[in-house]
Amino acid sequence: xxxxxxxxxxxxxxxxxxxxxxxxxxxxxxxxxxxxxxxxxxxxxxxxxxxxxxxxxxxxxxxxxxxxxxxxxxxxxxxxxxxxxxxxxxxxxxxxxxxxxxxxxxxxxxxxxxxxxxxxxxxxxxxxxxxxxxxxxxxxxxxxxxxxxxxxxxxxxxxxxxxxxxxxxxxxxxxxxxxxxxxxxxxxxxxxxxxxxxxxxxxxxxxxxxxxxxxxxxxxxxxxxxxxxxxxxxxxxxxxxxxxxxxxxxxxxxxxxxxxxxxxxxxxxxxxxxxxxxxxxxxxxxxxxxxxxxxxxxxxxxxxxx
Numbered sequence: 223x224x225x226x227x228x229x230x231x232x233x234x235x236x237x238x239x240x241x242x243x244x245x246x247x248x249x250x251x252x253x254x255x256x257x258x259x260x261x262x263x264x265x266x267x268x269x270x271x272x273x274x275x276x277x278x279x280x281x282x283x284x285x286x287x288x289x290x291x292x293x294x295x296x297x298x299x300x301x302x303x304x305x306x307x308x309x310x311x312x313x314x315x316x317x318x319x320x321x322x323x324x325x326x327x328x329x330x331x332x333x334x335x336x337x338x339x340x341x342x343x344x345x346x347x348x349x350x351x352x353x354x355x356x357x358x359x360x361x362x363x364x365x366x367x368x369x370x371x372x373x374x375x376x377x378x379x380x381x382x383x384x385x386x387x388x389x390x391x392x393x394x395x396x397x398x399x400x401x402x403x404x405x406x407x408x409x410x411x412x413x414x415x416x417x418x419x420x421x422x423x424x425x426x427x428x429x430x431x432x433x434x435x436x437x438x439x440x441x442x443x444x445x446x447x448x449x450x451x452x453x454x455x456x457x458x459x460x461x462x463x464x465x466x467x468x469x470x471x472x473x474x475x476x477x478x479x480x481x482x483x484x485x486x487x488x489x490x491x492x493x494x495x496x497x498x499x500x501x502x503x504x505x506x507x508x509x510x511x512x513x514x515x516x517x518x519x520x521x522x523x524x525x526x527x528x
Contacts, residue, residue: 226517238506260317270298286419346385348376392417418435419437439467444466446466450466465485473501478521480522
């Protein structure tokens with residue numbers, strides 16, 4: 223893998239800027255039988271909470287036009303089991319590990335962060351924006367004061383790991399929330415999480431998803447994500463990890479132009495586990511063909527002149 227792809231993000235050197243997004247790649251190990259996960263820049267594991275969570279009842283996934291609705295409900299094994307049962311095997315692979323985490327209360331956020339701060343992981347991604355649950359994250363991610371508070375209080379207990387905050391698109395002005403994260407001491411922002419959506423079965427007259435609503439992801443949300451990354455980049459000075467509908471190396475370049483320094487591939491992993499590796503190869507060829515020494519040469523260089 224060429225040095226052109228090396229990416230420094232929050233002081234951490236990633237071999238490339240391609241990270242698999244939380245909730246789409248399990249704990250990383252599930253995909254290890256299909257692809258060489260050591261080629262990835264990093265893996266953001268599915269959202270980890272203080273206690274084990276069973277998730278929402280079925281059905282909780284539905285394919286939509288150019289996307290997918292999901293209401294998994296943040297199902298996970300809990301932080302203790304993750305550290306004992308999942309992390310040791312994942313650590314055997316040569317890739318950076320980002321742990322996405324969440325809590326139903328401020329106290330839970332702080333407790334999980336404390337535990338992960340001492341764990342053998344590279345970075346923390348705090349989910350304050352998930353639209354799939356009825357309590358917890360949604361309140362923190364849609365109230366600027368709560369965004370500031372949870373960010374600052376979690377950051378205050380971290381001694382070892384950088385903190386990246388994942389923003390919700392389900393707000394009127396994402397700039398306000400990005401600024402709250404920066405003021406709260408966040409080291410980086412990841413944007414965006416899923417858009418709140420709904421689908422109805424016209425024959426039964428009932429929602430397809432048992433939770434009624436779910437998070438919309440996939441190519442359908444990419445233009446929204448690009449716009450919000452652009453707005454965030456022009457609001458804060460901390461680095462941004464772009465997320466939302468990425469499935470090709472061209473998407474990576476587009477997100478870079480509007481200000482993202484690294485990117486996460488999500489729903490595309492369900493289509494073909496090989497896609498992140500194809501993106502890495504395509505991006506390397508693009509940089510070589512355009513005589514660019516690094517993707518950072520493009521970051522935030524979009525030309526808005528008509």
